[in-house]
Amino acid sequence: MTKSPPSAYKRWVLALVSICGFACTVIAGNMLLKKGGLALPFFTRETEASQTAVRVEYRTEYLKCGDALVEYRDYQPPELDSVMADLYQTWAVTKEEEQRVSLLRQVDEYCDTHYRLRLITIYRGYVCVFRGKEADSRFLVRERPDIRETDLAPRDRNFLKNGHVIEAGPEVSHEDVPATLEREVAIYLEGIKEH
DSSP states (O other): OOOOOOOHHHHHHHHHHHHHHHHHHHHHHHHHTTTTSOOOTTTSOHHHHTOOOEEEEEEEEETTTOOEEEEEEEEOHHHHHHHHHHHTTTOEEEEEOSSEEEEEEEESSOOHHHHHEEEEEEETTEEEEEESSSOOGGGEEEEEEEEEGGGSOHHHHHHHHHOEEEEOOTTSOGGGHHHHHHHHHHHHHHHHHHO
């Protein structure tokens, strides 16, 4: 016995039932996976769609050395308002767009590199001490014309041509950095002077 083909009415009802079943599946899936799964734009609430992260650029300019530190953090819009309220006294908004905010603060200090590092090297024919990792005359801390390049042992001379960096690590508190570096530099200079 052969079955008769379905009528046009039955095909129409079958298609309608299939579409409704698919729509219900999508809606249920969207509700179940709302926190990170299926997110179709036509089922997403308008407020959820507009809450994409805002990138905040923090730029700190160090006036004593001219260096700058730039950091980035992402915030959700509701969180951003409270963050901005906490920062308004020390940071200035330099740029504000829908998905990006730029903040600036200027501090009358040295950057971490120029504050926590000292370079001991040969400069102008004798030993000198600089802030940071490079021999830059703007950051000359101490000159030791009494320790001339020609007076150094060959090993010390070759070593100091590349420079020796002394660092006050993160375990040293900000207030103790100058005294710690001063002590370490003095010990090193006395050591090479005795050779």
